[in-house]
Amino acid sequence: GLKDKVNGILDKLKGKHLTKDYVENVLREVRLALLEADVHYKVAGKFIESVKTNIIGSKILESLTPYQQIIDLVYKEFVLLMGEEAILLEPPKDTLHIWEIVGLQGSGKTTQSAKLAKFYKDKGYKVLLASLDVYRPAAIEQLRILANNNELDFFEDKEKKPVKLAKKARQYSEKNSYDLLILDTAGRLHIDKEMMKEVENVKAAVKANEIILVVDSMVGQDAANIAKEFNEKLNITGSILTKFDSDTRGGAALSVKYISQAPILFIGIGEKIKDIEVFYPDRMAQRILN
Amino acid sequence: RNIFKGKGKKIFEEIEKVLIEADLGAKTVIELLEEIKKENQVFKSYAELKSILKDKLKNILNGAEANFDLNEKSIVLIYGVNGVGKTTTIAKLAKYLSDAGKVVALVAGDTYRAAAKEQLDVWAKRLNVKIYMQQHGADPGAVIFDGITAFKNNKKLDILIIDTGGRLHTNENLIKQFQKIVNVIKKVWGKMPNESLMILDGTTGQNALSQVDIFSKVIKPTGFIMTKLDGTARGGILIQLYEKHRIPIKFLGTGEKFTDLEQFRIEPFIDRIF
Numbered sequence: 264g265l266k267d268k269v270n271g272i273l274d275k276l277k278g279k280h281l282t283k284d285y286v287e288n289v290l291r292e293v294r295l296a297l298l299e300a301d302v303h304y305k306v307a308g309k310f311i312e313s314v315k316t317n318i319i320g321s322k323i324l325e326s327l328t329p330y331q332q333i334i335d336l337v338y339k340e341f342v343l344l345m346g347e348e349a350i351l352l353e354p355p356k357d358t359l360h361i362w363e364i365v366g367l368q369g370s371g372k373t374t375q376s377a378k379l380a381k382f383y384k385d386k387g388y389k390v391l392l393a394s395l396d397v398y399r400p401a402a403i404e405q406l407r408i409l410a411n412n413n414e415l416d417f418f419e420d421k422e423k424k425p426v427k428l429a430k431k432a433r434q435y436s437e438k439n440s441y442d443l444l445i446l447d448t449a450g451r452l453h454i455d456k457e458m459m460k461e462v463e464n465v466k467a468a469v470k471a472n473e474i475i476l477v478v479d480s481m482v483g484q485d486a487a488n489i490a491k492e493f494n495e496k497l498n499i500t501g502s503i504l505t506k507f508d509s510d511t512r513g514g515a516a517l518s519v520k521y522i523s524q525a526p527i528l529f530i531g532i533g534e535k536i537k538d539i540e541v542f543y544p545d546r547m548a549q550r551i552l553n
Numbered sequence: 554r555n556i557f558k559g560k561g562k563k564i565f566e567e568i569e570k571v572l573i574e575a576d577l578g579a580k581t582v583i584e585l586l587e588e589i590k591k592e593n594q595v596f597k598s599y600a601e602l603k604s605i606l607k608d609k610l611k612n613i614l615n616g617a618e619a620n621f622d623l624n625e626k627s628i629v630l631i632y633g634v635n636g637v638g639k640t641t642t643i644a645k646l647a648k649y650l651s652d653a654g655k656v657v658a659l660v661a662g663d664t665y666r667a668a669a670k671e672q673l674d675v676w677a678k679r680l681n682v683k684i685y686m687q688q689h690g691a692d693p694g695a696v697i698f699d700g701i702t703a704f705k706n707n708k709k710l711d712i713l714i715i716d717t718g719g720r721l722h723t724n725e726n727l728i729k730q731f732q733k734i735v736n737v738i739k740k741v742w743g744k745m746p747n748e749s750l751m752i753l754d755g756t757t758g759q760n761a762l763s764q765v766d767i768f769s770k771v772i773k774p775t776g777f778i779m780t781k782l783d784g785t786a787r788g789g790i791l792i793q794l795y796e797k798h799r800i801p802i803k804f805l806g807t808g809e810k811f812t813d814l815e816q817f818r819i820e821p822f823i824d825r826i827f
């Protein structure tokens with residue numbers, strides 16, 4: 264991985280006088296490794312620029328262990344970018360909080376919605392799950408089955424319009440003193456004006472507290488486009504990277520974080536209800552850089 | 554006159570950005586640009602360099618187009634990682650084949666995921682095609698065995714399309730299960746599926762390479778279908794994939810309706826990359 268590559272370069276530099284050119288070469292290799300890990304072109308560029316600035320500022324060229332210091336700076340910059348510590352959403356239990364789950368088709372929204380419901384139910388929250396996906400065949404059935412299999416409350420209504428359905432789910436949640444309402448939405452393209460307007464309307468109609476972007480961690484350069492559009496239209500407050508049980512390096516995570524500035528809250532690590540983990544930035548640093 | 558300094562360098566950087574953002578892969582892009590430098594190709598503008606690269610990419614993808622003709626009673630196996638669009642693509646293929654006069658039937662081979670067979674059943678009803686399915690949790694191999702047996706005995710049916718559950722290539726148990734499914738098919742059909750189509754998500758980055766490597770150990774795809782190219786992703790990973798595996802690309806998925814299926818054509822695909 265990147266660690267070996269950089270160590271390889273630095274081994275070649277051992278004993279040589281560390282010049283600006285050598286640092287450029289090291290950073291070029293780091294940038295290449297980020298790109299190969301699916302970090303977006305612009306994000307990788309910005310990252311390298313920040314590291315370069317810090318190297319110049321830190322007099323690394325005069326130090327006795329320049330090699331290790333460059334690695335440390337790359338790692339530090341990484342953790343800074345990913346968020347310095349794990350963020351666990353823990354809304355107070357006495358008022359209704361509404362989370363709107365959005366993202367591209369097939370990214371894992373429905374599965375993650377159920378996982379979130381279980382996660383917070385186990386923490387003592389009264390959680391209601393609702394599906395606003397009136398489009399995909401058997402989408403509502405999918406969430407209903409996940410809810411029933413895991414003893415999670417599921418909102419049922421014949422309403423066919425997503426915005427009206429969301430309002431009804433909200434009313435029901437208030438009436439029945441739920442702490443948390445999780446709204447699963449249909450997969451949509453960030454360039455589909457009507458569908459993007461729909462989730463904006465849902466957000467406004469129910470005054471959603473969190474807009475959580477669900478992204479497949481195997482996504483490549485497109486992660487940046489997705490994050491940019493969803494963030495501009497909805498103001499993302501958090502993201503979940505799914506399918507991290509694959510061998511993807513997960514550079515999409517860095518792109519999503521950099522562009523949305525919103526914390527990565529969880530990662531999905533499997534298809535089962537328990538397969539969700541709070542996101543730890545330093546663990547991700549090791550994964551992308553290694 | 555060194556075209557690789559100054560203006561030339563700017564043009565190189567600009568096109569490097571375009572190609573990397575299209576998911577060609579950084580190493581592949583660097584190699585392509587190095588080739589151009591070595592070949593001493595002359596270009597005076599971005600447009601000229603673009604045209605040189607388009608020719609290179611067309612050369613690489615030479616042979617990547619392939620037909621999807623099933624002129625005898627046939628089985629089509631559909632597989633890939635989670636959420637790529639397998640079930641929806643099956644609906645599109647069923648429509649495509651029905652329009653071509655074939656009588657199609659489906660097998661709901663995903664017996665695990667919530668509402669998977671219900672999802673395929675909705676498509677079967679919309680397309681008015683027969684569907685073989687069993688209870689949730691049934692062994693997928695058994696469901697597929699029964700589906701193929703019934704298909705063989707039904708003279709009216711021309712094509713059987715088999716849906717399978719999404720599975721990560723990194724999940725050893727699910728890959729073993731997939732191997733079992735392939736063995737069952739070989740046994741009851743007497744040979745490999747007529748078409749084994751691996752479905753790839755158009756937004757996938759470099760991980761597609763690992764997916765194909767591992768799935769190919771179980772069965773060599775007769776073709777790929779890449780979905781979700783109606784978004785902003787450009788699917789450039791197909792170039793590395795074709796270079797390495799020489800597996801043709803049969804179709805592209807361009808939307809969520811059963812008509813959103815196009816034949817893969819090299820030129821428009823490459824044009825879209827830029």
Ligand SMILES: Nc1nc2c(ncn2[C@@H]2O[C@H](COP(=O)(O)OP(=O)(O)OP(=O)(O)O)[C@@H](O)[C@H]2O)c(=O)[nH]1
Nearest residue numbers: 368369370371372373374450506531532533635636
């Ligand atoms: N291995 C793995 N599979 C996952 C994970 N999250 C979801 N999946 C699977 O990915 C596929 C798609 O998940 P869904 O929850 O249906 O995705 P979605 O975003 O709701 O899809 P649409 O509603 O069609 O946009 C399913 O097969 C899930 O079981 C994960 O973290 N790991």
Ligand SMILES: Nc1nc2c(ncn2[C@@H]2O[C@H](COP(=O)(O)OP(=O)(O)OP(=O)(O)O)[C@@H](O)[C@H]2O)c(=O)[nH]1
Nearest residue numbers: 368369635636637638639640641719781806807808
């Ligand atoms: N925009 C777009 N969406 C697509 C395309 N193909 C499939 N989808 C959507 O992607 C999502 C997942 O499709 P599925 O057919 O359920 O995917 P799958 O591979 O069968 O998923 P699993 O069985 O859970 O692994 C659905 O919302 C589809 O409507 C496409 O070409 N373009």
Ligand SMILES: [Mg+2]
Nearest residue numbers: 372373396402
């Ligand atoms: Mg869904």
Ligand SMILES: [Mg+2]
Nearest residue numbers: 639640663669
């Ligand atoms: Mg499916």
